Amino acid sequence: MRRAKKVINDPKNVVAELLEGMVEACHGRIRPLSTVQALVKADIRKDKVGLLIGGGSGHEPVFPGFIGDNLADGAACGNIFAAPTPDIILEVTKAVDQGKGVLYLYGNYAGDNMNFDIAAEMAEDDGIAVKTVRVWDDVASAPPERASERRGIAGDLFVIKIAGAAAAVLGSLEDVYRIAAKARDSVRSMGVAVAAGSIPETGEPTFELPEDEIEIGMGLHGEPGVAREKLLPADPLVEKMMDEILADLPFRKGDEVALLVNDLGSTTMMELLIVNRKVRQILRERGMAVHDTVIGSYCTCQEMAGFSITLLKLDDELKKYYDQPAASLGYTKR
């Protein structure tokens, strides 16, 4: 098997070194915790509800790249594709808690759920109130009636965006939780894999996909999607994906949405723009307005080729939080 070419040092050190690089890139706005694999915002405002995100590494800028103004206060970082341990999460919890409690926000995967739940219990034992919102936006991963079994993918970004803005202005954990959960319930995504990424430690691909085939709905780690077929032109491919996404919430005529066209790692801006063109055409035909568009690499899996489309349905309440400016290494909104 051909090993992937990667610009790394000792594979064992990739997470530590990527976090070090991230801290340097942020010029003092974020800092590492000394004892555990985690980053936190340097100046967390007193008396605010803390927003803690996290998960396995290797999906940059998810998660630590979304620590910033009106975004997350800290990120617990696991090893490559593996959930962080409860002691890491607990340390970040203590670092971001300002006496108002902490909201945990992360993707819905078995390992993450268990480790964050254990950390939440430990935090409660230490007198810190914790509430949890799991992101489950991937419509390809389970039918709507089993939404809580769905995976969290690029929709993380919009939920973090809304939750970050809410945590910046609302004074109670309960209120921030309600807004974050509402954003989670209003977001839907679907991805398509064109080629696999690789595991940095081994150089081996995370899944097998024949040269001329794609998998619609495939997850970030190669989890099966809804259909494997020959490579399609962009327009019919986007049509298939949009059919699934729009029918799921469902999104209706007159709805206003925020749109994210996300690169899974090595799909070009050229391709994303061609996808965006078709997405907008479909939304226009269906009578839906696009309030804002985000295009680029936000939730990746190494050099995986492919993209995902995410729609967030906005109402007046969510729009208020969506429109707040935000700044971080991985995402900025003016």
Place this chain on the structure above:
Amino acid sequence: MGKSQLSLQEVREMIVSVSHKMIASKDRLTQADKAIGDGDHGIGMARGFENVLKKVEGQEFSSLEALFKTVGMALLTSIGGASGAVFGTLFRGAAENLKGQVVLTAPVFSRILRDGLKAVKDRGHARPGDKTMVDALEPAAVEARNQEAAPLDVALAAIAEAARLGLEKTKGMVAAVGKAKTLGERSLGHPDPGAVSMALILDFMKEYVEESRRLPLVSS
């Protein structure tokens, strides 16, 4: 003459012995995980039991509760992912009703497996047949209950065998939780890596008791 119980110090030595053997099983576990997972289970478990050695070797414990809690936290804070949460929870859960307990007998071991199983199920919501470590742990816990009147060495031999049979059955199961779930039918024919670890831990405990039976009793 069967060995009917282990002292607290012997249980600690058993944990040390199991840890060394789990670390030595790294490649075997990694191979098992490569077939249906992302191939990091062996690396994670080895990292976990290396941490157990650090926290247990040369340390004094006041009870089985303190010892099992320490083992649980050592695994929980070093493995990561689902494996760390599950095996950490197993030992932490096992400590639940061991307050003041300083001797390991068959009925105590039965309680350990019962409480550990309950904690794991409460945490991960895996049911029997989902192709997880529960499929090795649950039959072991059932057998432990049947063996409560037996000497510890006899009980452990039967318990380890029950776990091994449970592990074998996971080959015929389709994964229903965790990352292997995403493989669906493709997970058929392979054992669950977590079940392999669970069966190995119990087998290594059995081996320690067998070996210690042939040696003079360790004075505490």
